[in-house]
Amino acid sequence: MDTTSLTWRPLARDDAQAAADLLNAMETVDRIGENYTAQDTLQELVDPYADLERASLAAFDGDVMVGYMKIRYKRFAQEVHRVFRDGGVHPDHRRRGIGGALVEAGVAAANTLHTLHHPALRLAIDVHKAGHIAGLAELLGPLGFAPVRYFQRMEHPLGAALPDPVIPGGLRIAPWSEDNDEDFRVTRNEAYADHWNPAPWPADNWKNKIANHTLRPEVSFLFRDAADGTAVGVLVANHWEADAAVTGVRDVHFMVVGTIPAYRHRGVAGALVGHALRAAAEHGFDRASVNVDSARPAGASGIFTNAGFTSKRPYVRWALEF
Structure with missing residues (x-):
């Protein structure tokens, strides 16, 4: 798929159901144990530290959300302002350039929010993903992301x-x-x-x-x-x-x-x-x-x-x- 055929725009609160549908489709392949209702995704979209207009982006194929990213900034930070980038791509639309475009957009959005809120501090952009999901190193590594911390469920x-x-x-x-x-x-x-x-x-x-x-x-x-x-x-x-x-x-x-x-x-x-x-x-x-x-x-x-x-x-x- 040519990514230019998609509709790209910031996320909005009205996207709760579309976001839930996307995340549930991702779960069928990624198997991380996370399922969503529209109420759950709305909770993410009304997050007071998710600046949807400046720091989110979603890709739509018609009415179907096929990928998204959003950045959460912090109100308080010391030395390093660690922002969190969330996102994903529908399994049927992976390896077509959508993920890379969303990661690059996330880096730009993170810098925008950092300049607005904590310009005197260092910036770090965090991405938290299950270790078994394929393709993360190939997606994140070329932009300079590296593993810095490990967690266990x-x-x-x-x-x-x-x-x-x-x-x-x-x-x-x-x-x-x-x-x-x-x-x-x-x-x-x-x-x-x-x-x-x-x-x-x-x-x-x-x-x-x-x-x-x-x-x-x-x-x-x-x-x-x-x-x-x-x-x-x-x-x-x-x-x-x-x-x-x-x-x-x-x-x-x-x-x-x-x-x-x-x-x-x-x-x-x-x-x-x-x-x-x-x-x-x-x-x-x-x-x-x-x-x-x-x-x-x-x-x-x-x-x-x-x-x-x-x-x-x-x-x-x-x-x-x-």
């Missing part, structure tokens, strides 16, 4: 064999609610402040990415110091109905797991994970999952391995650094 089947969770002494636990949602966000930011790419999440980003229609309050918990009420550890879980509809497996994903530095090495994270696993099983989930950074300073992979999670799928974070 880990999974835990849920059932009656789960041990009873033990709350560390001096702590009390509370489930998520609208009243304590801000404590969850603030605790997450403090817990992740010394992790790789540690930019804090502002409230609008938290609401868009975490506290949305996929949040599972019954599997999301906060630990507090019983003496003074300080929030010291957090676990937030989300669930996508589209995945369950396709696979028949109700998976609950641990999106955020963290302990503030002063309370590490006291069993807080392990207790949160154990408590969430038991709650997930009691609420009818079949499996728990988590994405783990290979080099997180708090040793998260060990926590999850000790809890019974096993690695299922590697991911690679590619980056173009300026």
